[in-house]
Amino acid sequence: xxxxxxxxxxxxxxxxxxxxxxxxxxxxxxxxxxxxxxxxxxxxxxxxxxxxxxxxxxxxxxxxxxxxxxxxxxxxxxxxxxxxxxxxxxxxxxxxxxxxxxxxxxxxxxxxxxxxxxxxxxxxxxxxxxxxxxxxxxxxxxxxxxxxxxxxxxxxxxxxxxxxxxxxxxxxxxxxxxxxxxxxxxxxxxxxxxxxxxxxxxxxxxxxxxxxxxxxxxxxxxxxxxxxxxxxxxxxxxxxxxxxxxxxxxxxxxxxxxxxxxxxxxxxxxxxxxxxxxxxxxxxxxxxxxxxxxxxxxxxxxxxxxxxxxxxxxxxxxxxxxxxxxxxxxxxxxxxxxxxxxxxxxxxxxxxxxxxxxxxxxxxxxxxx
Amino acid sequence: xxxxxxxxxxxxxxxxxxxxxxxxxxxxxxxxxxxxxxxxxxxxxxxxxxxxxxxxxxxxxxxxxxxxxxxxxxxxxxxxxxxxxxxxxxxxxxxxxxxxxxxxxxxxxxxxxxxxxxxxxxxxxxxxxxxxxxxxxxxxxxxxxxxxxxxxxxxxxxxxxxxxxxxxxxxxxxxxxxxxxxxxxxxxxxxxxxxxxxxxxxxxxxxxxxxxxxxxxxxxxxxxxxxxxxxxxxxxxxxxxxxxxxxxxxxxxxxxxxxxxxxxxxxxxx
Numbered sequence: 001x002x003x004x005x006x007x008x009x010x011x012x013x014x015x016x017x018x019x020x021x022x023x024x025x026x027x028x029x030x031x032x033x034x035x036x037x038x039x040x041x042x043x044x045x046x047x048x049x050x051x052x053x054x055x056x057x058x059x060x061x062x063x064x065x066x067x068x069x070x071x072x073x074x075x076x077x078x079x080x081x082x083x084x085x086x087x088x089x090x091x092x093x094x095x096x097x098x099x100x101x102x103x104x105x106x107x108x109x110x111x112x113x114x115x116x117x118x119x120x121x122x123x124x125x126x127x128x129x130x131x132x133x134x135x136x137x138x139x140x141x142x143x144x145x146x147x148x149x150x151x152x153x154x155x156x157x158x159x160x161x162x163x164x165x166x167x168x169x170x171x172x173x174x175x176x177x178x179x180x181x182x183x184x185x186x187x188x189x190x191x192x193x194x195x196x197x198x199x200x201x202x203x204x205x206x207x208x209x210x211x212x213x214x215x216x217x218x219x220x221x222x223x224x225x226x227x228x229x230x231x232x233x234x235x236x237x238x239x240x241x242x243x244x245x246x247x248x249x250x251x252x253x254x255x256x257x258x259x260x261x262x263x264x265x266x267x268x269x270x271x272x273x274x275x276x277x278x279x280x281x282x283x284x285x286x287x288x289x290x291x292x293x294x295x296x297x298x299x300x301x302x303x304x305x306x307x308x309x310x311x312x313x314x315x316x317x318x319x320x321x322x323x324x325x326x327x328x329x330x331x332x333x334x335x336x337x338x339x340x341x342x343x344x345x346x347x348x349x350x351x352x353x354x355x356x357x358x359x360x361x362x363x364x365x366x367x368x369x
Numbered sequence: 370x371x372x373x374x375x376x377x378x379x380x381x382x383x384x385x386x387x388x389x390x391x392x393x394x395x396x397x398x399x400x401x402x403x404x405x406x407x408x409x410x411x412x413x414x415x416x417x418x419x420x421x422x423x424x425x426x427x428x429x430x431x432x433x434x435x436x437x438x439x440x441x442x443x444x445x446x447x448x449x450x451x452x453x454x455x456x457x458x459x460x461x462x463x464x465x466x467x468x469x470x471x472x473x474x475x476x477x478x479x480x481x482x483x484x485x486x487x488x489x490x491x492x493x494x495x496x497x498x499x500x501x502x503x504x505x506x507x508x509x510x511x512x513x514x515x516x517x518x519x520x521x522x523x524x525x526x527x528x529x530x531x532x533x534x535x536x537x538x539x540x541x542x543x544x545x546x547x548x549x550x551x552x553x554x555x556x557x558x559x560x561x562x563x564x565x566x567x568x569x570x571x572x573x574x575x576x577x578x579x580x581x582x583x584x585x586x587x588x589x590x591x592x593x594x595x596x597x598x599x600x601x602x603x604x605x606x607x608x609x610x611x612x613x614x615x616x617x618x619x620x621x622x623x624x625x626x627x628x629x630x631x632x633x634x635x636x637x638x639x
Contacts, residue, residue, distance in 0.1 A: 051537060052536075053533050053536065072541075073536040073537055074536050074538075074540060075539075078537065079537060079538075080533070080534070080537045082530045082533070082534060084530050086531050086533065086534040088531065088534070088535075088549055089531075089553065090549075090552045090553055099535075099540070100537075100538035100539055103538055103539035103540045104539055147534075147538070151538070157537075
């Protein structure tokens with residue numbers, strides 16, 4: 001297994017589109033790093049750069065310290081699982097698995113042994129003589145996985161491997177991937193736009209936007225301490241509520257006010273610089289419903305989404321009718337549309353960001369959960 | 370046009386296409402004496418005289434062999450070289466790709482007659498007159514553009530992930546082309562091969578100009594030279610036409626079986 005490093009890597013396509021901007025990333029041996037971002041954020045391009053399917057415009061890529069920036073993919077010894085699986089349609093499953101080994105000139109007996117062992121581990125022995133066209137989506141996904149595993153490559157690259165599966169299968173396969181990662185203790189780079197997948201699988205998550213990495217951190221840190229408003233909005237479902245507030249200091253306290261709400265927090269000095277706009281964020285489950293008139297703001301219930309274990313309430317806020325506030329309440333809370341209610345943000349769960357730059361305010365006064 | 374009319378139109382069209390073939394087949398089996406008698410749709414006497422004369426009195430095997438060698442070699446080189454060129458043009462990134470494609474097409478646009486003389490001089494200098502390469506090389510220049518254009522279109526249709534999967538699996542570009550792209554491009558390759566074979570099998574002008582004696586004449590040239598000063602052996606000409614048509618028709622039919630749509634199904638979700 002291997003460690004992978006990107007040093008100030010940029011990629012501009014021939015049409016002038018900048019796909020990756022100055023990305024520096026260290027992926028440790030045995031780590032499962034998730035590249036998370038919306039479509040067009042450059043995450044797949046980063047993966048393809050690591051794979052060697054794209055050559056960076058500038059910067060360096062190393063595997064185990066060796067420079068591979070210009071090494072073609074066939075000499076990097078990495079395996080990739082494609083979103084579309086890209087199984088060879090004219091070859092049987094057995095030949096699909098064996099192809100990479102044959103390309104490495106393994107003798108027939110060892111090829112057969114490894115193909116059989118991999119097929120057994122994935123439970124696809126019965127499919128070995130079929131063609132990809134005769135397989136279901138889930139089976140194809142397994143074969144694609146098997147084609148990567150059988151190679152015993154230096155690292156695995158996954159390009160949204162679960163996005164073509166139905167939801168039930170996706171969750172099951174996700175768990176299997178986690179088991180696989182633990183069993184192989186292999187270096188894996190995993191691209192997805194699904195933050196749930198990222199949270200459950202990733203040793204660390206790199207959140208990307210517009211070709212740049214916004215934050216690289218362990219999954220829970222990304223969730224609990226998003227580096228900026230983009231990460232805050234993108235990670236977590238339903239998304240974090242954010243309000244742009246004006247801050248003012250009154251007698252040792254900081255008052256943050258917007259059209260939707262007004263709160264006061266204790267001033268610890270450095271946390272909120274004077275006179276700047278502050279984005280106040282709070283996750284939907286860190287808001288309490290309180291009777292109308294109490295709390296930090298009020299609104300009318302627009303939509304009630306019952307999810308079974310919890311209920312998501314969308315409030316249209318008084319004073320700011322364009323805004324919806326998302327609140328998660330226990331499933332047994334009686335809620336009805338058009339009901340008017342107050343809400344209160346849990347003070348110890350606030351996220352504060354500089355409204356101009358979107359950056360998390362350093363040393364914030366808010367106690368971390 | 371009303372829907373009911375289509376079967377009739379189809380029958381007429383097919384009839385129009387097949388009738389001359391039928392007529393040639395019948396005539397080639399009609400005794401010489403009756404060829405100019407009152408024509409009948411159903412012949413009352415069939416003989417193999419013309420075929421016997423073709424291979425007995427004349428040496429028609431030689432032109433058939435020449436044509437097979439020339440058309441076969443042209444097809445083989447054309448598909449092999451054309452596939453590599455087409456793959457490069459379809460997938461690799463380099464400057465001037467569009468210009469190369471346009472140029473390739475432009476080459477095939479020259480009227481053949483306009484380059485017969487210069488080609489003759491070139492081939493004479495290269496001492497390739499009256500040789501197989503002397504025909505194969507000019508044929509390639511005309512057949513390759515079509516093959517390249519056909520295969521570029523075909524390769525571009527294939528999902529690029531398949532090649533990328535091949536590269537990730539450790540196969541180089543040529544290996545990927547051979548192991549993954551070509552097996553999936555059978556329909557395109559078969560089409561290109563048939564068209565090239567047809568072109569070089571039927572080609573007349575170059576074959577007439579660049580061959581000097583009966584030992585190198587191809588089928589079309591040989592048939593033309595059947596005419597004597599005082600007589601035209603129509604029966605033998607028609608028999609020769611049948612002999613010239615049958616292998617091509619057989620090849621086309623055989624390759625057509627390989628042209629199966631949806632060969633790539635199952636590669637990617639879709």
